Every structure is written in structure tokens, then in C-alpha cells.
Amino acid sequence: MSLKPEVSKTDHIQGKKDAKIVIVEYGDYQCPYCGAAYPILKEMMKKYGKQIEFVFRNFPLSEMHQHARPAAIVAEAAALQGKFWEMHDAIYENQRFLSEPFLLELAERLWLDPHQLNTDIKKTELAAKVDADFESGVMSGVNGTPSFFVNGRKFNAGADDLLLLMSEIVK
Amino acid sequence: MLKKNDIAPDFTLFATPDQKITLSDFKGKNVILAFYPADWSPVCSDQMALYNEMLQFFKKYDAEIFGISVDSKWCHMAFSQSRNLHFPLLADFEPKGEISKKYGVYNETEGECNRALFVIDKEGMIQWSYLSPMAINPGANGILEALEKL
Numbered sequence: 001m002s003l004k005p006e007v008s009k010t011d012h013i014q015g016k017k018d019a020k021i022v023i024v025e026y027g028d029y030q031c032p033y034c035g036a037a038y039p040i041l042k043e044m045m046k047k048y049g050k051q052i053e054f055v056f057r058n059f060p061l062s063e064m065h066q067h068a069r070p071a072a073i074v075a076e077a078a079a080l081q082g083k084f085w086e087m088h089d090a091i092y093e094n095q096r097f098l099s100e101p102f103l104l105e106l107a108e109r110l111w112l113d114p115h116q117l118n119t120d121i122k123k124t125e126l127a128a129k130v131d132a133d134f135e136s137g138v139m140s141g142v143n144g145t146p147s148f149f150v151n152g153r154k155f156n157a158g159a160d161d162l163l164l165l166m167s168e169i170v171k
Numbered sequence: 172m173l174k175k176n177d178i179a180p181d182f183t184l185f186a187t188p189d190q191k192i193t194l195s196d197f198k199g200k201n202v203i204l205a206f207y208p209a210d211w212s213p214v215c216s217d218q219m220a221l222y223n224e225m226l227q228f229f230k231k232y233d234a235e236i237f238g239i240s241v242d243s244k245w246c247h248m249a250f251s252q253s254r255n256l257h258f259p260l261l262a263d264f265e266p267k268g269e270i271s272k273k274y275g276v277y278n279e280t281e282g283e284c285n286r287a288l289f290v291i292d293k294e295g296m297i298q299w300s301y302l303s304p305m306a307i308n309p310g311a312n313g314i315l316e317a318l319e320k321l
Contacts, residue, residue: 001312063223063255138228143221143310156307 001141001154010129011055012084015045019053021170023162024149026057026137029072029091030065030098031145037159038092044163048170056088058133059145067098072130074103077120078112086110172275172287174300179204179291180273185244186259192237195295201234201321202291203314206276206284208305210242210250210260218286218308223256225311232318233293237261240284241268276302290317 060068078087271277299317303309
């Protein structure tokens with residue numbers, strides 16, 4: 001199964017731009033398995049980030065995780081203030097406290113403009129971005145979270161195996 | 172296992188402790204049947220939880236989805252409540268696996284359904300079917316591609 005659409009400018013990217021290795025994660029901010037994958041991915045990017053382009057796309061399972069979608073929206077709103085990855089990391093690092101008031105507290109800790117954030121989280125564009133990510137995941141064959149794609153192909157294993165693969169292929 | 176251009180065998184199964192669903196009542200709608208081994212598989216990779224998030228996508232194609240396993244109606248009720256599911260889970264419970272057998276997706280060794288998907292058109296004809304490896308959640312892209320082609 002392959003990734004549709006391909007990685008583009010509208011994606012949240014970290015690591016090396018246009019690297020030979022492109023990893024895309026579809027994640028849910030409230031999913032405990034994504035939470036468990038987070039430090040492993042962090043370690044992977046610390047070790048091999050100079051040769052990996054890493055992308056995060058939203059795949060909130062809203063019916064099961066009531067805070068997943070609000071968290072995705074807040075992270076997108078943080079992106080409008082240039083702090084997507086800071087918010088992404090802060091949410092995963094504090095996943096057990098996740099709630100809507102707590103998301104606003106995180107925004108405060110990251111020095112986001114609260115007024116702007118409050119306006120942005122109500123924008124239909126942000127909801128549409130989250131929906132578009134979800135739809136692209138479904139069409140790409142995402143079957144749960146986290147799901148990874150390496151160079152556009154579905155990687156049918158977890159973050160541990162991904163780290164192992166990178167340790168083998170990144171020179 | 173039944174495949175494209177086979178007539179979908181009709182059935183009546185419990186969807187809740189006091190309500191039954193009959194497939195032929197849904198003529199005029201597209202129907203997705205998702206046979207799965209058992210309720211209570213691990214949370215985030217759960218196939219039914221994924222479909223639950225996708226009901227609006229299915230609706231776009233005028234399609235209803237039913238999950239089917241050999242679990243009882245009471246087990247389905249508890250599972251459905253715990254996952255906040257908004258589509259019916261049918262109990263192929265008595266005689267055990269009768270409908271799964273008709274569709275050719277009963278696993279005699281495990282005493283469970285295989286993980287199999289069917290897309291049935293508005294006339295009750297199977298237009299797509301897919302057997303997934305037991306341990307792998309097949310996702311939904313195959314279903315959507317099949318609905319797209321109807």
C-alpha cells in the first residue's frame with residue numbers, strides 16, 4: 001500500500017528536507033501506542049535525523065479518544081504560530097494529562113498568543129486539514145495508530161522496528 | 172469464500188439483545204460486511220474502531236456497514252458500548268458460524284470467522300471480497316476503492 005498524497009509543503013516536516021529517507025507517521029495524540037512510540041521516534045531522529053525527513057499527519061480516532069481531535073486542532077493552531085513540533089512534543093510528553101483545558105495550558109507554556117490561538121482553533125480550515133489528513137490515511141491503508149510509511153510504502157511494524165531499520169540503512 | 176458476482180446469501184441475525192437485522196431489507200443500499208474473529212482485540216489497531224470513524228465516508232457511497240463475528244449479542248453489546256460504536260455488530264452465534272460458513276469465511280480450527288470483507292451492491296450482488304491474514308487489520312482503503320467502482 002502506498003502513501004496518497006505524497007509528502008508536500010502542507011505537511012509538518014522535521015529532520016532533513018528532501019532526504020533520501022522519508023518517514024510519515026499517522027498518529028493520534030491520545031493513543032497510548034503513539035505515546036509509547038514517541039520517545040523511540042525521538043531517539044531515531046536524534047541519531048539519524050540528519051538523513052531522515054520526518055512527517056506527522058493527523059489520524060485522530062475521535063470516537064474512542066475524545067481529546068484526540070481537539071489536540072490535533074490545537075497542534076495545527078500552534079503551527080500557525082510556528083510551533084507545531086513544540087506542541088506535538090509537549091502533548092506526547094504529557095499525554096496522561098490530556099484534556100481541553102490542559103491543551104490551553106500547554107499553549108501558554110509555549111508562549112503562544114492565546115487570543116490568536118482561540119481564534120484559530122475555531123477556523124474551518126484547521127478542521128479541514130485534520131479531516132484531509134485522516135482521509136489521506138484511510139486511502140493510504142492506515143489501519144490503526146501509529147502507522148508508518150517509509151518512502152511512500154506502508155511499514156507494517158512499530159517504532160522499535162523502524163528504529164532498527166534506520167540503524168541498518170542510515171550510513 | 173464467495174466472490175464478485177456471487178449472490179450475497181440472505182440472513183437474519185441479532186444486532187442487539189432484542190433486535191434482528193435482515194440483509195435483504197437493505198436492498199437499494201450498498202452494504203459492507205466485515206467478518207472479524209472476535210470482540211475485544213487490542214484497542215488502537217482495532218478494525219471495528221477504525222470503521223466507526225469512517226461512517227461518514229461510507230455514507231457518501233450510500234453504504235451501510237455491519238460487523239459480524241461469532242460472539243453473542245450480549246458480548247457485542249458490551250464491546251460496542253466500550254468502543255462507542257455507531258454501527259451494528261451482528262451475532263453469528265446460533266447455530267454458531269452458520270452465516271460465516273455460507274460466505275465461506277469460517278475458520279473451523281479457531282471456531283471463529285476469518286477476517287474477511289464483502290462489498291454488496293444495491294441488488295444484493297457481491298462486487299468485491301477480500302480475505303485478510305488473521306492477525307492483520309485490513310484497513311478500509313479496499314472497501315472505499317470497491318465502493319468507488321460501483
